Amino acid sequence: MDTLTFLIDRFDGTDSWRQRYEIPYKPGMTVLACLIHIKERLDPTLNFTASCRSAICGACAVRVNGHALLACDTMVDNLLRIWGEGALGVSPLGNARVVSDLVVAWEEKVERLRLARPGLDAKPEFSAQKGCRQAPADMQAIARQWDCILCGSCASECNKLTDSEKDFLEPFIFTHAARYAGDSRSAVPMRHVEAMLEHGLWKCVHCMECVTKCPKHIRPGEDIAAMRHMAVEAGHTDGPGPRHAEAFRTDLGATGRLNEVKLVPRTEGLVSAATKHLPFTLRMFAKGKLGVVEAARLFMADNPPVENIDGLRKVLAAERSPS
Amino acid sequence: MKYAFFPGCVLHAAAKEALSSTLAVAEKLGMELVEIPGWSCCGASHVQDVDPEAALVANARNLALAENMGLPVVTACSTCALMLRQARATLLAGAMGRANARLAEIGLRFTGASEVVHFLWLLADASEQWTRKVERPLDHLRVAPFYGCHTVRPPEIMGYESHLNPQSLERIIRACGATPVAIPERLRCCGFHAVFPAEHTAMRMTASAVTSAARAGADCLLTPCPLCHMQLDMYQPDALSAACGETPVPVLHLVQLVGQALGLTAKTMGLGRHIVDARPVLKAAAGSCG
Numbered sequence: 244m245d246t247l248t249f250l251i252d253r254f255d256g257t258d259s260w261r262q263r264y265e266i267p268y269k270p271g272m273t274v275l276a277c278l279i280h281i282k283e284r285l286d287p288t289l290n291f292t293a294s295c296r297s298a299i300c301g302a303c304a305v306r307v308n309g310h311a312l313l314a315c316d317t318m319v320d321n322l323l324r325i326w327g328e329g330a331l332g333v334s335p336l337g338n339a340r341v342v343s344d345l346v347v348a349w350e351e352k353v354e355r356l357r358l359a360r361p362g363l364d365a366k367p368e369f370s371a372q373k374g375c376r377q378a379p380a381d382m383q384a385i386a387r388q389w390d391c392i393l394c395g396s397c398a399s400e401c402n403k404l405t406d407s408e409k410d411f412l413e414p415f416i417f418t419h420a421a422r423y424a425g426d427s428r429s430a431v432p433m434r435h436v437e438a439m440l441e442h443g444l445w446k447c448v449h450c451m452e453c454v455t456k457c458p459k460h461i462r463p464g465e466d467i468a469a470m471r472h473m474a475v476e477a478g479h480t481d482g483p484g485p486r487h488a489e490a491f492r493t494d495l496g497a498t499g500r501l502n503e504v505k506l507v508p509r510t511e512g513l514v515s516a517a518t519k520h521l522p523f524t525l526r527m528f529a530k531g532k533l534g535v536v537e538a539a540r541l542f543m544a545d546n547p548p549v550e551n552i553d554g555l556r557k558v559l560a561a562e563r564s565p566s
Numbered sequence: 567m568k569y570a571f572f573p574g575c576v577l578h579a580a581a582k583e584a585l586s587s588t589l590a591v592a593e594k595l596g597m598e599l600v601e602i603p604g605w606s607c608c609g610a611s612h613v614q615d616v617d618p619e620a621a622l623v624a625n626a627r628n629l630a631l632a633e634n635m636g637l638p639v640v641t642a643c644s645t646c647a648l649m650l651r652q653a654r655a656t657l658l659a660g661a662m663g664r665a666n667a668r669l670a671e672i673g674l675r676f677t678g679a680s681e682v683v684h685f686l687w688l689l690a691d692a693s694e695q696w697t698r699k700v701e702r703p704l705d706h707l708r709v710a711p712f713y714g715c716h717t718v719r720p721p722e723i724m725g726y727e728s729h730l731n732p733q734s735l736e737r738i739i740r741a742c743g744a745t746p747v748a749i750p751e752r753l754r755c756c757g758f759h760a761v762f763p764a765e766h767t768a769m770r771m772t773a774s775a776v777t778s779a780a781r782a783g784a785d786c787l788l789t790p791c792p793l794c795h796m797q798l799d800m801y802q803p804d805a806l807s808a809a810c811g812e813t814p815v816p817v818l819h820l821v822q823l824v825g826q827a828l829g830l831t832a833k834t835m836g837l838g839r840h841i842v843d844a845r846p847v848l849k850a851a852a853g854s855c856g
């Protein structure tokens with residue numbers, strides 16, 4: 244192959260178009276090297292951001308064929324192996340306001356980041372004189388979260404954010420909250436968790452895009468799960484999210500298997516199950532997805548317990564008893 | 567080849583048709599699936615939110631039960647596959663000691679001997695062999711593959727194929743004689759895991775996949791995950807009513823498409839159990855649906 248073809252999404256503040264560029268192929272080029280080649284040799288009007296060229300500053304994240312990546316840390320050869328030798332589409336990060344071509348705005352994201360109350364409020368035993376030291380293991384517990392370079396890749400394909408950013412935040416914001424909530428030196432870990440509870444902590448759809456796209460291998464989805472656990476432990480057990488998760492835990496200890504008939508009333512309450520979900524339930528009966536007798540049995544009683552249920556109950560956390 | 571089969575809760579409940587289809591397809595292909603005695607719920611990507619240790623230990627127990635059978639594990643649910651593979655990776659990365667301390671109380675031990683694979687991967691790997699057994703080529707069927715998040719993500723845990731451009735479903739669709747139809751939602755989320763806490767989001771996601779499939783001229787959607795199937799099929803009327811009367815699109819379980827091509831009967835595959843009936847499009851495509 245002699246030529247690389249890029250189809251780049253352009254935006255000049257008013258008009259949007261897709262522009263084709265061809266550059267000579269050389270093995271071992273990064274996506275950023277290609278963008279720089281285009282800007283220096285073919286089209287000085289193409290805008291993108293980059294600085295460190297070492298996967299540290301987070302400025303160069305773009306989407307290739309719809310997937311976020313760091314342009315400076317991605318070899319074109321690897322992309323050609325995945326998609327074949329056709330043109331590569333380059334576009335700005337998703338779930339972001341585009342300023343110009345591949346450049347997205349960060350002002351509003353930084354404002355939203357403030358919602359996590361980032362910043363450490365240290366325990367009273369620490370002082371300017373004594374310092375604020377922590378054990379290596381405690382530091383390791385949040386080391387991954389501290390690796391965030393604010394590149395925005397985790398947010399680009401976040402399925403929840405694409406649907407609506409009104410009741411959810413960029414995954415890296417949850418990670419920032421988690422790094423303070425999980426800091427052994429913090430006097431107020433729940434401050435960050437409670438802030439996230441107000442901004443969609445239970446609305447993550449588990450699509451795993453953030454975990455997949457983070458170039459630093461941070462796992463915002465796991466940070467969300469960890470803060471949900473902290474919230475539940477602190478008594479924030481109301482709402483469909485925690486009740487839904489708890490229903491699965493209850494069934495695990497009770498019979499070992501999910502009771503799908505009790506899931507809706509346990510999550511949303513009996514009234515909602517009997518009214519709002521009635522058309523759904525009738526549809527299930529009509530198509531034989533669920534037998535009426537079977538449903539009545541599952542509602543009044545439960546699944547038969549799995550073989551060796553006592554063993555299962557024994558190995559699950561001792562302090563929780565099945566309800 | 568013999569496998570320890572982890573059906574997961576849904577195959578014994580709302581997706582019984584996926585259970586019968588999986589077992590029948592496996593039999594046709596000469597695979598023996600032996601259900602793991604005493605398997606429990608994998609945690610369904612929810613239990614870790616309230617009790618992460620319980621989720622880990624339950625799966626350590628599931629894997630130890632399979633190891634006792636001396637067989638690799640196969641599951642036909644993408645979330646089960648992710649939960650089991652994630653737990654296995656966590657256990658092997660250092661959590662094994664504390665999990666085994668618990669398991670020792672009931673005479674079990676996790677060693678990591680049993681790999682966990684998705685039934686999709688077995689079908690994709692063997693497609694060149696079983697395509698010769700196709701009795702009913704689905705020549706006129708246009709199928710929109712919908713992978714489901716947990717089928718491919720996160721790649722460190724799932725890793726069977728590129729998460730950016732997976733091709734296993736396309737390969738299987740072609741092996742059945744049918745034609746894959748690409749939709750923008752191919753790798754996106756169906757909404758299932760947040761259908762209660764983020765109901766409107768979930769419904770819009772579902773509507774979007776269905777609408778794209780209809781507009782792309784697909785006869786049906788295809789998914790290897792029974793949870794995606796529940797969301798895309800069972801909730802489709804709700805999702806479409808919110809999306810103002812778009813055309814319904816039937817949703818096939820992966821194993822039903824393969825079963826249809828291999829000549830299984832509609833009854834075996836539980837084709838009557840879908841909310842959006844898939845039998846008319848299968849009939850139109852192959853002349854008969856058993």
Ligand code: FES
Pocket residue numbers: 293294295296297298299300301302303304313314315316
């Ligand atoms: S240029 Fe700094 S991360 Fe790529």
